[in-house]
Amino acid sequence: MKNFFLTAIAAFCLAVPSVQAADTGHIELPDIEWSFDGPFGTYDRAALQRGFQVYKQVCSACHSMDHLAYRNLSALGYNDDEIKAIAADYSRMDGPDDEGEMFERPMRPSDNFKNPYANEKQARYANNGALPPDMSLITKARVGGANYLYGLLTGYVEPPEGFEISEGQHYNAVMAGHKIAMAAPLSDDVVAYEDGSPTTVDQYARDVSHFLMWAAEPKMEDRKRMGVMVILFLLAFAGIMYKVKKKIWADVKK
Ligand code: HEC
Numbered sequence: 106m107k108n109f110f111l112t113a114i115a116a117f118c119l120a121v122p123s124v125q126a127a128d129t130g131h132i133e134l135p136d137i138e139w140s141f142d143g144p145f146g147t148y149d150r151a152a153l154q155r156g157f158q159v160y161k162q163v164c165s166a167c168h169s170m171d172h173l174a175y176r177n178l179s180a181l182g183y184n185d186d187e188i189k190a191i192a193a194d195y196s197r198m199d200g201p202d203d204e205g206e207m208f209e210r211p212m213r214p215s216d217n218f219k220n221p222y223a224n225e226k227q228a229r230y231a232n233n234g235a236l237p238p239d240m241s242l243i244t245k246a247r248v249g250g251a252n253y254l255y256g257l258l259t260g261y262v263e264p265p266e267g268f269e270i271s272e273g274q275h276y277n278a279v280m281a282g283h284k285i286a287m288a289a290p291l292s293d294d295v296v297a298y299e300d301g302s303p304t305t306v307d308q309y310a311r312d313v314s315h316f317l318m319w320a321a322e323p324k325m326e327d328r329k330r331m332g333v334m335v336i337l338f339l340l341a342f343a344g345i346m347y348k349v350k351k352k353i354w355a356d357v358k359k
Pocket residue numbers: 159160163164165166167168232235236237238243247254257258280284285286287288290291313
């Protein structure tokens with residue numbers, strides 16, 4: 106009986122599903138060590154801030170993040186004044202005012218991230234017909250998540266001999282079919298970091314992937330903490346129940 110109990114607990118612990126899914130057919134994805142990996146993983150605030158900086162200065166020219174509001178950036182460690190200043194760099198239409206006119210005003214922390222395009226047609230027109238997808242949930246929308254993102258951003262390599270690539274397309278090592286309409290968005294030294302981190306494509310790709318992982322799963326840390334608490338509770342509860350069972354059956358056995 107005791108053995109059965111221990112086996113059951115062990116089986117339960119092992120059955121906690123692994124979040125890693127790095128299989129995209131024949132394409133080998135890089136396997137980066139992220140601080141958010143594993144049951145105790147957490148986000149790295151400094152990496153998130155750098156990643157946001159990369160998104161803001163590079164990716165946001167083409168990619169929206171509709172699900173995020175500026176106030177959500179408090180989770181990255183920015184204070185209220187910093188968030189106000191970040192939001193106020195952008196403007197949006199609002200209204201109507203008392204005279205019935207629409208007007209443009211600076212963004213506020215409660216506003217959602219600015220969309221670079223007014224509508225899908227404008228987005229396609231600006232990108233040779235290709236649509237830059239919204240980045241809010243992109244790490245959830247692609248197999249491999251942050252590893253895929255990192256692989257994509259660092260995957261602009263020379264195509265193999267004889268690989269046909271048409272006008273407006275670029276070779277990418279991890280993109281399905283190896284053709285993507287997005288030109289390599291990153292190059293060394295395009296974003297100036299203030300914390301002394303390397304200003305390389307590799308570092309930018311890590312940081313922006315980290316940021317996009319957080320954007321898609323901002324409550325991951327709470328979820329993991331809760332998972333650990335639940336397991337601890339179940340273990341303690343199993344122990345108590347075992348003691349109770351022994352006590353109840355003690356007389357019977359005698
Ligand atoms: C000049 C505009 C432009 C910039 C800047 C840009 N992208 Fe893109 N991106 C595109 C377009 C266009 C597509 C659609 C490509 C396609 O469908 O072939 C795309 C597609 C993507 C995809 C989806 C790939 C897939 O698997 O379907 C990801 C992820 C992505 N971009 C991430 C980024 C990140 C991160 C940055 C900033 C470092 C960035 N992009 C900067 C235009 C841009």
